[in-house]
Amino acid sequence: MAMRQGRGVAAVNYPTGMNLGGDPTQALVHSTPTGNFMVSLSSVDLGQGMKQIMAQICAETIGVPTDRVIVDTADTDTGPHCMGTFASRGTHRAGNAVIAAAREARQVMLEVAAEELEVNASDLDTDGAGNIHVRGAPQRSISIFDTALSAHFKRGRSISGRGMFLIPRSYPDAETGAMKPSTCYAHACTVAEVEVDDETGEVNVLTVKNIFEIGRALNPKMVEQQLVGGSWMGISHALYETTEPYYPSREHGGRDFNEYLMPGPGDLAQTEVIVLERPAADGPYGAKGPGEMCANPQIPAIANAIFDAVGVRIDTLPITPERILRALKANGTENAGLVAH
C-alpha cells in the first residue's frame, strides 16, 4: 500500500472550423460620427470573449485603439448571417469576415482623409492612436474623429465595409474518404504527473504542463483563460465526468452537481501553459482555433501517467478509483507490471 507517482505524455492536433467547411460568416463595419466603429455580427459570445477579440481584430485592421470599437452581435435582425459559435470556428471564421469588412471601411476612411489633406490615399497611414497621417510626415495628419465628421457631413461618404468568409464545402469521396476537413490545425503536447493511491485507487494530478500551438495569440490574457480552463476540463474528463457512471446501464446518472462528479478547486493540478505561434496562412492575423483542442491532451496524458505510476491500463473513461482498483486486483498484486519511465 503506497502512494505511487508517474508521468505521461500525449500529443494532439485539432482542425479549425466546421468539418468539411461550408460554414459562412459575414460581418459589417461602419463608423459613427463620434469616430467609433461598430461591428455587426450574429455570432454568439459563449463567455469565451468573442466580442473582445472581434473588437481587437477590427481595431488592428482599421488602425484605431480597441476601445474605439463596439461589437453588436447575436441578433438575427441586426447582424448578417453566421453559422454559429462551435467547432473552434468563431475567431477564425468571424475574425476573417471582420478583417474583410474593416479593410473596406479603412479604405473609405483613408480616401476621405486624403481629400481633407489633399494627398493620395495610398500615402496615408494610421498611428493606431486615432489619427491618420502622411507616411514619413507625421505632422500632416487628421484625426479619425474629424475624418468621420467630414465623411458624413461634408463628403457624403459612408465609412463602412462588408466582410464575408467562406471555406467552400468539401464532399468526402465515398470509396477512399479523400476530403478536405479543415484548412488549418492547432497543436498540443501535454505532460502530466500523477500520484496514485494503490489502496484507494484515488488519483491526484500533481502537475499538468501544456504546450499549445495556436497560430497567433490575439489576446494573450484571453488565450490563457481559455487554455487553462480547457486544461481543467481535460482533467475532469479523464478522472471524473460522466452522466452514466456504469454505461451502458442507465442507472446512477447524476442529476445535479452533488451527484455529477467534477473536480473542485482543491483537485486541480498545478497548471502550466506555454504557447507557440505558427501563423495559419488563412487565419485572422494567423490565428487558429484552439478552443476545443485545449481540453484534449490532458486525458491520455493522465491515463498514461497512471500506467506509469501503478502499471495498469484503464482504457475506458472516466478513470475512476473503482476502475483502477479492479484493474490492480486483476493484475494479481498491486505492484505488478510497474514500468519505470
Added chain:
Amino acid sequence: MELRKEYFADERKDDLKEIGQPRLRSDALGHVTGTTTFFADRNLPGLLHLKMVRSPHHHARIRAIDLSEAGRHPGVVRILTADDVPHNVYTILTLIQVGPEDETVLATDKVRWKGEAIVAILADSERAAHEAAERVKVDYEVLPAVLSIDEALAPGAPIVNEYHGQNYYRYDSGESRKVRFGDVEAGFAGADHILEQTYGSGPIEHAPTETTGCIVVPEGSGRYTCYTNTQAMFFTLDNTSIILQMDGAKLHMVGGTVGGGFGGKVDVIVEPIAILGAKLTGRPVSFIYSREEEMQISSPRAAEKLVIKDGVMRDGRIVARYVKAYIDAGAYSRHSPYGAQKSAAHFPGPYTVPNVWVDSHCVYTNRTPSSAMRGFGVTIGDFALEVQMDKLARLVGMDPLEFRFVNAYRDGDMKAHRQPTEGAALIECMQEAARASNWPVSEKYLQMSSARREG
C-alpha cells in the same frame, strides 16, 4: 502562461498594435460584478412556463394520452401535443443536407429514449406546470430496448429509429464513413509487431453554469422575439422556421452572453416549442431546463467505442493503422452523423502513417440523444490514439515521447484523407514539452523541424 516567441519567429511579424496585446475584455467587469444580463433576466407580465411530460421508458409504444385531469389543473393555460406541431418530424442538420428527418418534436406513436418529450404544459407558474405534467396519463406498451453499441449492431436487434431502418447512420459510403489510404493489410504483413486494443467512454455532460433555455415574446407586429442562449442564432431560426412552417421573417432571435456552451446549446430543442406556445396562447413563454434536464435530457457527449490496430516496426515507425470507431448517437441523429464523419477525418491523428483504414460509425440506441460537445468526434479518439501510442512505444522499447517524434507529421506529408500537411507544429510542441518537463529526449529529435524533413 508563457509565450515562446523563438519558435517560428521567421514566419511571423510581431509588430501589431492591438493584436497580441493583453487588453482587458470589455465584459469582464460585468461578469465579475454580476451585472451582465443573461436571457432569463426578464420579468414579463403574463409569462407562461413550459414543462415537458417525458417518457419513463427507454422504448415504448404510446397507446393513448389522457390530458383531461392535467387540463383541469389550476393555472394550466394550454397543453401542446404532436398534433399542434406543424412539421413535427425534423432533424437539425437538414440545413446542411444531412438527412433523413428522424426526430419528433413531441412524440406521436412511440418514445425511443427515457426522457423523450411527449406533451408540453403551459401554465401560469412553474409549480402549476410541474403539477399538471404529473397528471398527464400516458398508456405505454413497453418495447425491448437496445442500450449499447454492441446490442444495437447485433443481428436481430430491435430497430431503434424507423426513419433510418437500421441501427446505424447510412452514409453515401455505406454503414460507416470510410478512409482508405495505402494498403493496410500489406502494412500489417510487413510489421514487426501488431497491437490491437479497444477503448471506450461514457457520455459526458457539458455542465454549463446557465442551463439551456429561452423566453419568447409575441410582438404586436405579429413577429416573435426569442431571447435564447443558443450557440447558433440562424441555425435556431432556420430550424424553427421549418418545424413551425413559419416564415423566417416572423422570427427574431436575440442572444447575448451565454453562460457556458461547450456544444450543448447547438441543438435546437427549446425554441421551436416555446415559440409555438407563444403563438397559440398569445402570451410570453419561458422554457428553461432544470439542472436535472440539463444533465439527463439535453444531449451529452456521445459514448464511444474504438478499436485500434497498429503495425509497428522495431525502429518505431508505424506502418499501418486500422481504426473502427463507433459513436453512440442515442435515439436520434442530431449532430452525431457529423461527429462520426469528423472522427473519420481525424484519424490516424497527427502522425504520418503510410497505410490507413478507417471506418467510423454512427450507431442508434435507446438512449438520450448525444450531440455536439467540445471536440466531439476527436476528444475520445485522441484519448484512444494517445494511450495506444504509449503502449506501442513500450512494445518496441522506446521512450513514449521519442516514439512520437519518429512518427510526427511534417509539412508536405500526405494525410490519410489525401490532403498534404501544412502548418504542422507537433514537433515543436513536443520539443518544448521535453524542455519544460525535463523529459530527456535524444538530441536528434530536438533538431527536428515540422517545416522540413532532415537529410
